[in-house]
Amino acid sequence: MTAAPAALPRSASIDWPDKAAELLAGLREGRTRVHAITNAAAQVLTANLLLAIGGAPSLTISPDEITAFAARADALLVNLGTLDHDRRASIPWGIAAAKAHGKPWVLDPVFVDASPARLELARLCLAGTPCVLRCNASEFAALAAREASPASVAEHAAELRTTIALTGPVDWVSDGERFVAIHNGHPLMARVTAMGCAVTALVAAFAAIERDGFTAAATALVVAGVAAEIAGEAAAGPGSFAPAFLDALHGLDAAQIGNRARIA
Amino acid sequence: MTAAPAALPRSASIDWPDKAAELLAGLREGRTRVHAITNAAAQVLTANLLLAIGGAPSLTISPDEITAFAARADALLVNLGTLDHDRRASIPWGIAAAKAHGKPWVLDPVFVDASPARLELARLCLAGTPCVLRCNASEFAALAAREASPASVAEHAAELRTTIALTGPVDWVSDGERFVAIHNGHPLMARVTAMGCAVTALVAAFAAIERDGFTAAATALVVAGVAAEIAGEAAAGPGSFAPAFLDALHGLDAAQIGNRARIA
Amino acid sequence: MTAAPAALPRSASIDWPDKAAELLAGLREGRTRVHAITNAAAQVLTANLLLAIGGAPSLTISPDEITAFAARADALLVNLGTLDHDRRASIPWGIAAAKAHGKPWVLDPVFVDASPARLELARLCLAGTPCVLRCNASEFAALAAREASPASVAEHAAELRTTIALTGPVDWVSDGERFVAIHNGHPLMARVTAMGCAVTALVAAFAAIERDGFTAAATALVVAGVAAEIAGEAAAGPGSFAPAFLDALHGLDAAQIGNRARIA
Numbered sequence: 001m002t003a004a005p006a007a008l009p010r011s012a013s014i015d016w017p018d019k020a021a022e023l024l025a026g027l028r029e030g031r032t033r034v035h036a037i038t039n040a041a042a043q044v045l046t047a048n049l050l051l052a053i054g055g056a057p058s059l060t061i062s063p064d065e066i067t068a069f070a071a072r073a074d075a076l077l078v079n080l081g082t083l084d085h086d087r088r089a090s091i092p093w094g095i096a097a098a099k100a101h102g103k104p105w106v107l108d109p110v111f112v113d114a115s116p117a118r119l120e121l122a123r124l125c126l127a128g129t130p131c132v133l134r135c136n137a138s139e140f141a142a143l144a145a146r147e148a149s150p151a152s153v154a155e156h157a158a159e160l161r162t163t164i165a166l167t168g169p170v171d172w173v174s175d176g177e178r179f180v181a182i183h184n185g186h187p188l189m190a191r192v193t194a195m196g197c198a199v200t201a202l203v204a205a206f207a208a209i210e211r212d213g214f215t216a217a218a219t220a221l222v223v224a225g226v227a228a229e230i231a232g233e234a235a236a237g238p239g240s241f242a243p244a245f246l247d248a249l250h251g252l253d254a255a256q257i258g259n260r261a262r263i264a
Numbered sequence: 265m266t267a268a269p270a271a272l273p274r275s276a277s278i279d280w281p282d283k284a285a286e287l288l289a290g291l292r293e294g295r296t297r298v299h300a301i302t303n304a305a306a307q308v309l310t311a312n313l314l315l316a317i318g319g320a321p322s323l324t325i326s327p328d329e330i331t332a333f334a335a336r337a338d339a340l341l342v343n344l345g346t347l348d349h350d351r352r353a354s355i356p357w358g359i360a361a362a363k364a365h366g367k368p369w370v371l372d373p374v375f376v377d378a379s380p381a382r383l384e385l386a387r388l389c390l391a392g393t394p395c396v397l398r399c400n401a402s403e404f405a406a407l408a409a410r411e412a413s414p415a416s417v418a419e420h421a422a423e424l425r426t427t428i429a430l431t432g433p434v435d436w437v438s439d440g441e442r443f444v445a446i447h448n449g450h451p452l453m454a455r456v457t458a459m460g461c462a463v464t465a466l467v468a469a470f471a472a473i474e475r476d477g478f479t480a481a482a483t484a485l486v487v488a489g490v491a492a493e494i495a496g497e498a499a500a501g502p503g504s505f506a507p508a509f510l511d512a513l514h515g516l517d518a519a520q521i522g523n524r525a526r527i528a
Numbered sequence: 529m530t531a532a533p534a535a536l537p538r539s540a541s542i543d544w545p546d547k548a549a550e551l552l553a554g555l556r557e558g559r560t561r562v563h564a565i566t567n568a569a570a571q572v573l574t575a576n577l578l579l580a581i582g583g584a585p586s587l588t589i590s591p592d593e594i595t596a597f598a599a600r601a602d603a604l605l606v607n608l609g610t611l612d613h614d615r616r617a618s619i620p621w622g623i624a625a626a627k628a629h630g631k632p633w634v635l636d637p638v639f640v641d642a643s644p645a646r647l648e649l650a651r652l653c654l655a656g657t658p659c660v661l662r663c664n665a666s667e668f669a670a671l672a673a674r675e676a677s678p679a680s681v682a683e684h685a686a687e688l689r690t691t692i693a694l695t696g697p698v699d700w701v702s703d704g705e706r707f708v709a710i711h712n713g714h715p716l717m718a719r720v721t722a723m724g725c726a727v728t729a730l731v732a733a734f735a736a737i738e739r740d741g742f743t744a745a746a747t748a749l750v751v752a753g754v755a756a757e758i759a760g761e762a763a764a765g766p767g768s769f770a771p772a773f774l775d776a777l778h779g780l781d782a783a784q785i786g787n788r789a790r791i792a
Contacts, residue, residue, distance in 0.1 A: 041571045041587050043305045047457035052502050057457065058375065059305050062347045065379040072378060083590045084614050086348050111586065114600060115593040191778070193575035193585065238580050239774025246503025250455070307569045311721035316766050321721065322639065323569055326611045329643045336642060350612050510767025514719065 016180075017261040020219040021254035023206050028054035032208045035073035036201055037061055037094055039081025039110060042194035045242070046077075049198040052250040053223075055205050063089040070097035074208035077201050078125060080118055081110035081194075088121075095128045104131035104207040104216075108200040113142035126160055131213040133157075134165045134200040148172075154179050163213035165203060167196060171221045175214040182218065183262035184225025186232035188241040195245075199224045218263065226260045227252055280444075281525040284483040285518035290473045292318035298468050299337035301325055301358055303345025303374060306458035309506070310341075313462040316514040317487075319469050327353040334361035338472035341465050342389060344382055345374035345458075352385075359392045368395035368471040368480075372464040377406040390424055395477040397421075398429045398464040412436075418443050427477035429467060431460060435485045439478040446482065447526035448489025450496035452505040459509075463488045482527065490524045491516055544708075545789040548747035549782035554737045556582035562732045563601035565589055565622050567609025567638060570722035573770070574605075577726040580778040581751075583733050591617040598625035602736035605729050606653060608646055609638035609722075616649075623656045632659035632735040632744075636728040641670035654688055659741040661685075662693045662728040676700075682707050691741035693731060695724060699749045703742040710746065711790035712753025714760035716769040723773075727752045746791065754788045755780055 026032075033056040036046050043059050050057040060069050063086060070076050076098040078091055098105040107130040109122040119142055126133065126143075137148040144156040150172055157164040158176025166172045171182040189195045202224055206216040230252075231244035290296075297320040300310050307323050314321040324333050327350060334340050340362040342355055362369040371394040373386040383406055390397065390407075401412040408420040414436055421428040422440025430436045435446040453459045466488055470480040494516075495508035554560075561584040564574050571587050578585040588597050591614060598604050604626040606619055626633040635658040637650035647670055654661065654671075665676040672684040678700055685692040686704025694700045699710040717723045730752055734744040758780075759772035 039587075040304060040568060040589075041575055044308060044457060044572060047305050048455075048502065048506075051455045051457060058378065059303075060346065060375070060379075061304075062381075064381045065347065068379045068381075082588065083593065111588070114586065115588070115596045117590075117592045117596075191576075191579045193572060193579060235775075236772075237775030237778035238576065239771030239778070242576075243503030243507060243771060244500075247499075247501030248503075250501035250503070304568060308572060308721060311569050312719075312766065312770075315719045315721060322642070323567075324610065324639070324643075325568075326645075328645045329611065332643045332645075507767030507771060508764075511763075511765030514765035514767070 014215065016218065016222060016263045017258040019215065020222045020261065021257050023210055023219050024053065024223055024252065026209045027205055030209065031056045032205050033058065033073045034075050034077060034201055034204045034208065035069045035094070036077040036079065037066070037087055037090055038077060038079035038197055038201070039194070042079060042081060042197035045194045045198045046201045048246055049249065050201055050205060052246045053202065053205065061086045061090050063093065066090040066094045067097040070094045070103070071101045073103060075103055075204040076105040077108065077204040078105060079108040079110055079197050079200065080112065080122055081197060083118060083121065091125065095125065099128065104211065104213070106130055106132045106134060106200055106204040106207060108134050108197055109139050109143060110197065113138040119143070130162055131207045132163045132165055132203050132217045133160065134167065134203055134217070136196065137166060137168055140166050150179060163217050165217040165221060167199065167221065171225070173214060173218045173221065178214055180218050180263055182221050182225055184222060184229060184260065186228040188232055188235060188238050189228050191238035192242045222257065222261050222263050223252065226257055229260055230256065278479065280482065280486060280527045281522040283479065284486045284525065285521050287470050287474055287483050288317065288487055288516065291469055294473065295320045296469050296472045297322065297337045298339050298341060298465055298472065299333045299358070300341040300343065300465055301330070301351055301354055302341060302343035302461055303458070306343060306345060306461035309458045309462045310465045312510055313513065314465055314469060316510045317466065317469065325350045325354050327357065330354040330358045331361040334358045334367070335365045337367060339367055339468040340369040341372065341468040342369060343372040343374055343461050343464065344376065344386055345461060347382060347385065355389065359389065363392065368475065368477070370394055370396045370398060370464055370468040370471060372398050372461055373403050373407060374461065377402040383407070394426055395471045396427045396429055396467050396481045397424065398431065398467055398481070400460065401430060401432055404430050414443060427481050429481040429485060431463065431485065435489070437478060437482045437485065442478055444482050444527055446485045446489055448486060448493060448524065450492040452496055452499060452502050453492050455502035456506045486521065486525050486527050487516065490521055493524055494520065542743065544746065544750060544791045545786040547743065548750045548789065549785050551734050551738055551747050552581065552751055552780065555733055558737065559584045560733050560736045561586065561601045562603050562605060562729055562736065563597045563622070564605040564607065564729055565594070565615055565618055566605060566607035566725055567722070570607060570609060570725035573722045573726045574729045576774055577777065578729055578733060580774045581730065581733065589614045589618050591621065594618040594622045595625040598622045598631070599629045601631060603631055603732040604633040605636065605732040606633060607636040607638055607725050607728065608640065608650055609725060611646060611649065619653065623653065627656065632732070632739065632741070634658055634660045634662060634728055634732040634735060636662050636725055637667050637671060638725065641666040647671070658690055659735045660691045660693055660731050660745045661688065662695065662731055662745070664724065665694060665696055668694050678707060691745050693745040693749060695727065695749065699753070701742060701746045701749065706742055708746050708791055710749045710753055712750060712757060712788065714756040716760055716763060716766050717756050719766035720770045750785065750789050750791050751780065754785050757788055758784065
């Protein structure tokens with residue numbers, strides 16, 4: 001198990017599997033609407049993931065429409081994976097609309113490690129204080145200008161005044177005061193394009209009904225990781241893994257979460 | 265069963281399962297070409313649905329190319345789900361090219377209930393008199409400025425001089441003079457993104473070989489609904505439903521349609 | 529079996545199944561990065577195919593970022609299937625960056641037979657001498673201004689000083705000096721959108737580690753064809769074929785290639 005940063009308490013007070021099951025049940029009741037400004041390769045999987053957990057996705061990237069869609073949604077996802085003209089124009093207005101209407105928004109700074117233009121744009125977005133920043137280790141290193149570790153993730157979360165959810169073989173979540181590590185998931189997740197992007201949409205859905213970003217991110221990652229494990233057992237490879245993952249999310253119950261969640 | 269509007273005759277003279285099977289067979293022979301100006305989340309499923317029934321899809325949204333592609337196709341689909349710069353510029357020229365070459369076109373006014381800009385654009389498109397308008401109840405209510413019912417659907421179809429195909433748990437189709445209700449389909453259709461958009465492409469394919477929009481829409485919805493029922497029996501959730509739906513469409517035969525069609 | 533052009537030697541000196549298995553093994557070790565400027569309908573399948581064989585895809589089409597992404601990749605794919613504003617601006621810079629950094633690039637001139645604008649753009653791209661040109665018979669006929677045959681493919685490859693890989697029920701590969709025909713594959717490949725586009729990305733991945741474009745194209749097409757045959761045996765239709773194809777690619781081993789490859 002990952003050692004938590006020494007200075008940070010574990011969040012022992014939360015029964016994570018119970019909380020994850022409770023929020024998942026809430027999503028299934030509510031047709032929670034998530035508007036996703038996301039990259040071209042992620043749109044279908046993101047929408048299908050949100051539909052599989054009972055949510056209602058919308059995906060427009062048109063600058064003329066983004067404020068209406070963001071205001072109407074319960075949460076906003078901003079993913080930087082495709083930065084075409086329309087998305088560049090829509091992202092700041094989408095964030096502004098979400099904030100003006102008191103809706104949480106979540107940032108996924110895809111490939112900020114690969115392009116200086118994208119890194120700069122991600123930093124501008126972070127000035128709008130997302131509820132959760134979901135990234136991988138390379139993206140974190142580019143953004144935070146330091147290597148990813150439990151301590152550096154907690155430190156940078158405190159600096160940004162947000163929750164950072166760093167996903168990988170083990171997921172780390174911290175808001176600078178609390179820290180948790182999640183040991184669920186399956187290696188085939190890394191062999192399906194946009195899986196991380198779609199999981200960030202799940203974080204946004206959880207954030208729509210749980211305003212504590214730390215709790216929302218940790219429970220969403222538990223749910224995604226448990227569903228991935230179930231899918232991995234049924235799949236013959238990455239092709240069959242993706243539909244099996246959606247099936248598993250759709251059918252996920254509290255007992256499966258309780259039996260499989262590895263979070264501490 | 266839905267009551268038809270009192271003033272409108274049922275179309276008892278058509279043997280719907282036979283007609284649906286006949287048109288499906290025609291599509292499989294002919295490599296019918298449908299050009300789809302459709303939203304980013306719908307492009308893959310739309311193309312795969314058209315390929316599954318033996319058609320030939322094209323998807324370009326480039327304003328420089330749209331007239332060549334629309335003129336070359338047997339039918340045009342216009343879906344408003346993504347309204348970026350290129351699609352906005354291409355839609356009116358695509359419609360003009362389809363009309364100039366005597367090809368039917370079908371409108372899918374996605375999310376007109378969510379954005380005033382989109383509602384206005386949909387109304388401008390409707391001035392070009394599509395062969396079929398396919399929408400859901402919310403989109404119909406926004407467009408027609410009245411609640412959806414068999415009577416209001418028939419009434420608005422007469423006003424627009426088109427066929428309206430309103431899909432939902434029960435599908436209603438009317439051209440203002442005739443009315444039919446289709447009780448096929450499966451709840452998982454609503455848990456797969458762009459399923460409605462893809463079904464509108466099927467309507468366009470049927471319209472390419474059956475110029476009576478009312479007959480084309482009703483038979484296409486029967487075919488989609490029966491395939492969805494077959495897929496629903498094989499699927500473990502929304503992830504496996506989507507490929508099973510394409511498999512079912514690809515293999516659909518007259519006996520399956522005859523045994524399952526519930527249209528009156 | 530296809531007769532090779534009389535004037536061209538078969539490449540009897542290469543043990544094709546062994547070479548294909550060797551290159552596939554190399555790709556699985558190396559996380560070979562392919563940047564794909566590809567059409568909207570192909571992005572997801574292309575990325576998933578590259579991930580399934582152990583590669584690392586990137587997909588940005590932003591003109592601001594294309595040179596950074598192309599320089600960072602091991603090979604570049606240029607697919608003309610969607611020609612929006614961003615892709616038009618990015619394609620020449622992507623090609624220039626690939627060439628400047630000594631990285632191979634591969635061209636897929638989708639639908640050049642359908643649009644004069646696209647044909648002109650494809651010819652401009654060809655002036656940048658791709659490592660491989662992958663096309664179908666209709667696209668070849670438009671580009672080469674002659675019908676496709678083993679002799680005309682070899683002839684035009686010599687004129688272009690590239691390798692042409694013409695795919696169809698039988699695939700032909702020639703660099704103008706050598707010629708090979710591949711009799712693998714499955715009819716369902718033609719019923720899944722963007723399958724040809726995704727296979728071109730596989731050619732690009734092979735070209736990244738095998739600089740002889742003729743060898744790279746021939747082995748990539750053998751691998752794709754064998755995986756398609758395995759998938760076709762497991763699939764119930766085009767919907768289940770696509771994930772089965774990715775599963776088969778992911779699990780493909782030297783024995784399967786050796787037993788099934790039909791190349792001469």
